[in-house]
Amino acid sequence: MKPFANLCVLILVSFILLVPDFVQSQFSIDAQLRPRFEIRDGYQRMIPDTVSPSIVISQRTRLSFSYENKYLKLRITPQDVRVWGDESLVTATGVFGDPASLDLFEGYLQLRLGRWGLLSAGRQQLIYDSERLLSARNWNQTGISYDAVVAKFSEKGWNLHLGGSWNTLGEAYFNDWYPTNRMKSLAFLWFNKKFGQYIQFSLLHVAAGVTHSDTTNLLYWRQSTGLWGDFRWRGLKAWFDCFYQYGRNPQGIKIGAYLADVNTSYTIGFFTPGLGFSYLSGNSQTGSAMTRDHYFNVLYGNRHGFFGNIDYFRTAADTKQGGLADYFVFLKFAVCKGLIISNTSHYFELAQLNPSTPSTRDLGFENDLIVKYSFLSWGTLESGYCFIIPTPGLESIQGVTDPRFPQFFYLQLTVTPTLFTHTFSASDAN
Numbered sequence: 001m002k003p004f005a006n007l008c009v010l011i012l013v014s015f016i017l018l019v020p021d022f023v024q025s026q027f028s029i030d031a032q033l034r035p036r037f038e039i040r041d042g043y044q045r046m047i048p049d050t051v052s053p054s055i056v057i058s059q060r061t062r063l064s065f066s067y068e069n070k071y072l073k074l075r076i077t078p079q080d081v082r083v084w085g086d087e088s089l090v091t092a093t094g095v096f097g098d099p100a101s102l103d104l105f106e107g108y109l110q111l112r113l114g115r116w117g118l119l120s121a122g123r124q125q126l127i128y129d130s131e132r133l134l135s136a137r138n139w140n141q142t143g144i145s146y147d148a149v150v151a152k153f154s155e156k157g158w159n160l161h162l163g164g165s166w167n168t169l170g171e172a173y174f175n176d177w178y179p180t181n182r183m184k185s186l187a188f189l190w191f192n193k194k195f196g197q198y199i200q201f202s203l204l205h206v207a208a209g210v211t212h213s214d215t216t217n218l219l220y221w222r223q224s225t226g227l228w229g230d231f232r233w234r235g236l237k238a239w240f241d242c243f244y245q246y247g248r249n250p251q252g253i254k255i256g257a258y259l260a261d262v263n264t265s266y267t268i269g270f271f272t273p274g275l276g277f278s279y280l281s282g283n284s285q286t287g288s289a290m291t292r293d294h295y296f297n298v299l300y301g302n303r304h305g306f307f308g309n310i311d312y313f314r315t316a317a318d319t320k321q322g323g324l325a326d327y328f329v330f331l332k333f334a335v336c337k338g339l340i341i342s343n344t345s346h347y348f349e350l351a352q353l354n355p356s357t358p359s360t361r362d363l364g365f366e367n368d369l370i371v372k373y374s375f376l377s378w379g380t381l382e383s384g385y386c387f388i389i390p391t392p393g394l395e396s397i398q399g400v401t402d403p404r405f406p407q408f409f410y411l412q413l414t415v416t417p418t419l420f421t422h423t424f425s426a427s428d429a430n
Helices: 002-018 392-398
Strands: 025-041 054-069 072-083 102-113 117-124 146-155 158-166 185-195 199-211 219-233 236-248 254-266 271-280 324-336 339-349 362-376 379-390 407-415 418-424
Touching (some): 379 392
Antiparallel strands (some): 102 117, 199 219, 219 236, 271 324, 379 407
């Protein structure tokens, strides 16, 4: 590690010496406030007919401080995420704060490395292509960011990103243990090329290291390699991704799994019809009988953007490791400037049967109706109503008999104003 540390010091000193005394720069303060009202009457999981639905109001509050010039970018974003009334010392709502809800969403620097390169380090978002493996998970009020170092290179339409992280619960001096449900280490490579105005392709490889147990240092690596492609021409839009996953799971069992998505649409005037298919491979054997793990783990990928907005299929347990096939059609209607109504219908099946799943693949039909109105460049009001008609197989997987009709409604307001911006010019330096 010592040669690497010396190299980092050399790069930093060189940067300080080579940067001129004054560089034109900009400082800005941006805010984001996102309250969301939800009626959860079977959201994420069916509920028995004997219980009542819940009504929840949550809120995200972010304040971003950004400084940027030709050589350096700094961004710091503290955030507070809370459910209205969740204060830890409640005598009256809103009186006592809840310090556990305060967090640092972003805190990173980005340095320019010569003509073609950038180096970012710190807590930052990693968003790539369809967000299948690395995403912001923006539906979740907390979102997701990564403590990582990323080197970025770009030249004539070619883009290359190399990144990695190493996670520790604290400043350990020995036995650097880590929870098995989180990645101890992450390394990735993203290679992207645009071909003219209409086509682009990406290669993404992600290596995720997970400890064998909460009290061991042994790491097992889950490797994911795949392609993403995007094609746009006039009203036609189509994209796909396909990934193969290999390596070993936390139990040391070899992995052989795959994932694929296809999405196509065509805009005709104010209407955009489309259809697609998503497939997540699953296991035919579970427990001690499993000799090879065929369930595809989507790592830190976007959950809410795939497999329906009622969010029934987020983890391996949600299908008893049977994987999932999703056939869907959608229609978007641009009613007027800023107002879009969209409806997506899904039909779900298990990708694979195993001793833990029902004897049939059918899981059910879901419909998601979304209305989105952008009333200003910094303001959006969005509402959605989702329901699912489950099969007896889905009821069996969730272990619920005689459930209420599963439905979900939300109303969300998002405002993202720029509160302050200032450009430092040469006259400011005199």
